[in-house]
Amino acid sequence: MLSLLLITNYNAIAKLKEEKQRLETMEKRYNELEKQIQIREAELELLRKLMQEKGAGVY
DSSP, X not given: OHHHHHHHHXXXXXXXXXXXXXXXXXXXXXXXXXXXXXXXXXXXXXXXHHHHHHHTTOO
């Protein structure tokens, strides 16, 4: 009975470690995507300003 508990506990710890690594990977990917979104939003804002200036005759 004790050996079954030890095996179950070991498996749970191993699974927890895997899930923590998976979470860290997902968090890194999320942060990368968030940075890309911020860059795209900044680019879009610059394009909008350029279009406004061009529409106003300012070059």
